[in-house]
Amino acid sequence: MGNGLRIELARVYGFCPGVRRAVEMIEDHLAREGRVATLGAIVHNARVVETLSEKGATVARSLEEVEGPAVAITAHGAGREVYAEIERRGLKLVDTTCPIVKRAQEAARALAQEGYTVLIYGEEAHPEVRGILSWTEGKGHATMSPDDIPELTSKKLAIVSQTTKDQKAFWEFVREVIARLHSHIKDLRVVDTTCPETGRRYRAALELAERVQAIFVVGSRNSANTRKLAETCERTGVPTYFIEDARELRPEWVRDLSCVGVTAGASTPDELVEEVVARLRELGGEGG
Ligand code: SF4
Structure with missing residues (x-):
């Protein structure tokens, strides 16, 4: 009663769809091929890490710790040098990068290639942001504050976001950047890469x-x-x-x-x- x-x-x-997908991809890999090392915890939850470890997944802090044969990139994604190093080491890759994070990486890469300085609204130390930054090949800068914007070397500026940032806060940041820099920039691109989840x-x-x-x-x-x-x-x-x-x-x-x-x-x-x-x-x- x-x-x-x-x-x-x-x-x-x-679970958001990106994390659910990542866990399922690891489980699938374990069921089909066995052992995989994930670059960092696949998700910040002890129960999930434990359950996956019972099935053969280990957590590696860096590629140096991976013995092979397979390595997984987490839903946060990784920088281009990580992909290059995985290939150099001949490891099999299970890439669980969330499609929404992938989209942010691709936007940052394409904009940098088109000559834009890419501003990423996010925390510089966060693994996802480090990954996005790496795809800009030195043309990116991560910050949460409009006070901390580097001197622009070109008149082309692009702004993207760490996916987990609040959409409203991102657009406020964009407005603030425009208010401060409008006299320096001739070409502005904004890609809203925030995730609704x-x-x-x-x-x-x-x-x-x-x-x-x-x-x-x-x-x-x-x-x-x-x-x-x-x-x-x-x-x-x-x-x-x-x-x-x-x-x-x-x-x-x-x-x-x-x-x-x-x-x-x-x-x-x-x-x-x-x-x-x-x-x-x-x-x-x-x-x-
Ligand atoms: S981007 Fe969104 S869906 Fe993807 S892992 Fe992050 S919170 Fe989840």
Whole structure:
């Protein structure tokens, strides 16, 4: 018998299509050909890494650590020198670069070749941004601030975005750059390479926050996107619990509540969410 605790799932949560595709590609490879080393974790989630490792996937920090025969590039993509080095080493490549990231890389490469200085709205240290930068062959610059734009050597400027950046923030950045540089540039190209998936999870979490008394955000603490999702929920004022799995869920958190919500970051597999819902049902919840 339930105590009237309703469980509501966010309209959109968990794996984005790019991450789902990457995990499936690795699983397919493991089933067909066995062993593969991924260049960095395929997704920032311990459960996924563990499950894949049981099937023969290892995580390598660099190509030097890869013994072969196969290596996988993650959904974040990689720079052109990584592809060249994989070929030089004679490794078989499983390229799980998300098609949306690929599009950003290709836009940056083509624009640089056409003589544009390519400004990437994003964090320079992020692997995806490092990859996109590399495709510009020295003609790119990554920044999050319009105060940090290099001196332009040509009058042609292009702007693209790290895929996970907020679309509105990207266009504000573009507006700010135009306001500052319009007298220096004659030719401006803007390619909106933001991915709609991250925003969809935030919006769904905000909608959920309007309907529930507490929210459980499921995902790894080392996942930046899950952390940001949890922060988004916290800002609504609804009590938010960031948990890695069902074992962390404490019964007192749901005592006397009639409706709780569950969401998960883009790197969280469905099974972890299902386990949290199952735990809530044990505690008297219904639905989900
Ligand atoms: S968040 Fe978007 S760009 Fe990034 S892997 Fe997922 S689908 Fe691809």
